[in-house]
Amino acid sequence: MHAPDAYESDNTATTAKAYVGTPQTGHTFHEVGDVDWVVVYVPNAAQATFETYNIQGSDTILDLYAYNASTGAQGSLLATNDNKCTVVTDVNCRGSKIVRSVPAQSAFFVRVRNKAGYGPNPYEPTAPGYSLRIF
Numbered sequence: 001m002h003a004p005d006a007y008e009s010d011n012t013a014t015t016a017k018a019y020v021g022t023p024q025t026g027h028t029f030h031e032v033g034d035v036d037w038v039v040v041y042v043p044n045a046a047q048a049t050f051e052t053y054n055i056q057g058s059d060t061i062l063d064l065y066a067y068n069a070s071t072g073a074q075g076s077l078l079a080t081n082d083n084k085c086t087v088v089t090d091v092n093c094r095g096s097k098i099v100r101s102v103p104a105q106s107a108f109f110v111r112v113r114n115k116a117g118y119g120p121n122p123y124e125p126t127a128p129g130y131s132l133r134i135f
């Protein structure tokens with residue numbers, strides 16, 4: 001058993017943790033099927049990058065959802081990315097990256113999942129992990 005990371009519980013859009021401008025380090029998938037939801041507000045129009053990095057024994061899948069301003073829930077799925085690159089021997093390629101032009105005063109939900117087959121190993125001292133940055 002692995003302890004939940006500091007962002008738990010964040011398994012639904014309703015319980016998403018706010019991204020407040022600095023990278024969220026130390027995310028883990030502490031149990032099979034763990035998913036992590038993050039909500040981010042973008043004040044200015046930008047070419048925004050949503051990215052998992054510092055991949056440690058995980059293989060992230062990143063989903064970007066619209067924010068439904070009238071309900072506060074997630075809107076439509078805008079983009080999905082599994083691997084940011086295809087170099088098999090580079091574990092950081094198992095991270096995910098979405099680059100998107102976003103308008104001013106917009107908000108988004110980010111969902112991060114671990115690809116099947118990379119559940120936590122109870123014999124490993126730490127659960128599979130990653131960090132998240134949005135810039």
Ligand SMILES: [Ca+2]
Pocket residue numbers: 005007008027028029030034035036
């Ligand atoms: Ca987690």
Ligand SMILES: [Ca+2]
Pocket residue numbers: 008009010011034035036037
């Ligand atoms: Ca979670």
